Amino acid sequence: MKDLLLGFLIGGIIGLWVGVNLGKDQPITANPFAEKSSMKEFNKQIDELQESVSKKSQELYNDSKKAVDEAF
Numbered sequence: 298m299k300d301l302l303l304g305f306l307i308g309g310i311i312g313l314w315v316g317v318n319l320g321k322d323q324p325i326t327a328n329p330f331a332e333k334s335s336m337k338e339f340n341k342q343i344d345e346l347q348e349s350v351s352k353k354s355q356e357l358y359n360d361s362k363k364a365v366d367e368a369f
Contacts, residue, residue: 314329317329
């Protein structure tokens with residue numbers, strides 16, 4: 298009986314650990330209580346900046362092309 302309860306306790310702890318990590322899309326062995334990785338936030342900000350720069354450069358290209366066409 299003692300072994301059964303100990304098995305349930307250990308299994309519950311390990312299951313909770315793995316379940317929380319799976320729910321957070323983290324590796325199974327990661328610490329489930331650690332804060333969200335700042336690297337993911339950094340990558341998201343870089344992607345947004347890249348998209349913004351791409352849009353601005355496309356606008357600049359279109360404006361300059363229009364100016365050249367009007368000049369000639």
